[in-house]
Amino acid sequence: MAEIRLEEVRKTFGDFTAVRGSSFTIRDGEFFVMLGPSGCGKTTTLRMIAGLELPTSGRILLDGEDVTWKRGSERDIAFVFQLFALYPHMSVRRNINFPLRIAGLPRREVKARTEEVAAMLRIEHLLDRSVGGLAAGDRQRVALGRAIVRRAKAFLMDEPLGALDAEFRDVMCEELRVLHNRVGATTVYVTHDQVEAMAMADRICVMNHAEVLQIATPTEIYDHPATRFVANFIGSPSMNFLPAEGHLPAGATALRVKGVSIAVPATTAPLSAEAVLGARPEHIRIVEEGALRGRVFGVEYMGSRQLVTVDTEAGRLRVRAPNTVRVADGETIGLDFITERLSVFDAATDRSVTIRGAAHG
Structure with missing residues (x-):
């Protein structure tokens, strides 16, 4: 897996500053959650790590390599989107193993890795089903499977539970954390939901108005908030x-x-x-x-x-x-x-x- 380091990363869109000089390190194998309200810069930061956006200035290093100006396809990173982004005309099996088939891996390896991931996510019985008829929770598992099967250096997740109802979110929070522990991957997870962040994170990065306000463990964030915004944003009631x-x-x-x-x-x-x-x-x-x-x-x-x-x-x-x-x-x-x-x-x-x-x- 890999360490991810941002050095004075800044992103502007015309006169608008989306990310203001962020510098931090995501440790190898860490479950790192970026938390904040809509428009705070967390998703833009995630997209720059993924190579979907280029920074205006600063550097991004993946496993010690400077990938600041590399395309997303050159970064060996898997991305899970909020709205699943599955192929509705394909079966669960073909959705999961699509990255492997595109990479030209041997059929035997594609089959073995697909079934391994399906077993890990408890969706072996769905492999030959169409994704179109699946429940939201199962579709989310398929999207996760397609990311995991690549065995990428890092997994980036942009509010992947946002489309699920409250009951499914609670279940998937627990399953995502267990899955992370099994895979041992470096995971960067974006959410505006403090409950998700507190439940899953090794460390939380709280952002507001394009700035990083505090990076710490959930316990430290709750007990020792660095600013009034952090203190108010974390905790229910605040x-x-x-x-x-x-x-x-x-x-x-x-x-x-x-x-x-x-x-x-x-x-x-x-x-x-x-x-x-x-x-x-x-x-x-x-x-x-x-x-x-x-x-x-x-x-x-x-x-x-x-x-x-x-x-x-x-x-x-x-x-x-x-x-x-x-x-x-x-x-x-x-x-x-x-x-x-x-x-x-x-x-x-x-x-x-x-x-x-x-x-x-």
Whole structure:
């Protein structure tokens, strides 16, 4: 398989900048997910790696070889599209082995590799069926099979589960990860769905407005977001944000929210503007005498947990609490914060300034 390295890769279309100086390395055998909203540059980056788009500047290296200006057919990369791109007049077997037949491999090898991949994807019984009558999940497996059968250096996938319903997506997320572990291939996967990214990735690259904001493991992305956008984009519900009062010096271990002092992890540097406190719903506790008080707006029961919406002077907060905590709509409650799990952001730059949040890059 192969390592993929991007060095200051930039892509513009006229006056529009689609990718702004991206530099990162995708490790050999890694499941690397590019995550972000529509138009953030993730698919354009994937297409440049594939050779379907040429960068305006920068370099792309595949397994140490500079492939920046090579055609996609010269890069030994397999691509899986969102809409499958299957040949409807061909059987499943012929769709899967099409790349091998085009390459002129011996019939015996074509047959063996096709059946091996079909068994891996559990579609052996469909090999002689037409793809036209298959369910969406089976068509997706055929598209994956056609990519895998090539034994390419890397697999690139552009929202391959986007056309499936929620139930099929959950199943295919698990199957894709298991398949990746079996094949051991370098995989670059593009999605706007944070649940897919968190479920499958070894590392996630979060993009927005043509820029890479953070590259880290799912745990690091969730626990140590580098920016407010990352903190807001990852997690359901997303992180709560509370505006703090005044400017914080470097090393500050507390801030004030509506006159209430809240302990926070030490800050790395003086803030250029006021601070913003970030707290995940599960990092806020409902207590009798809390630092911050508010009125319960609503309660959603979710099995062993409940999601409590609380209106405070600092704004509306979402709190994830055990269902053993009894609260009712309209009740005034106290809130406390788990200090070591909080984030502090600079309001001017939106970047994290918490020491424990340094897992970035």
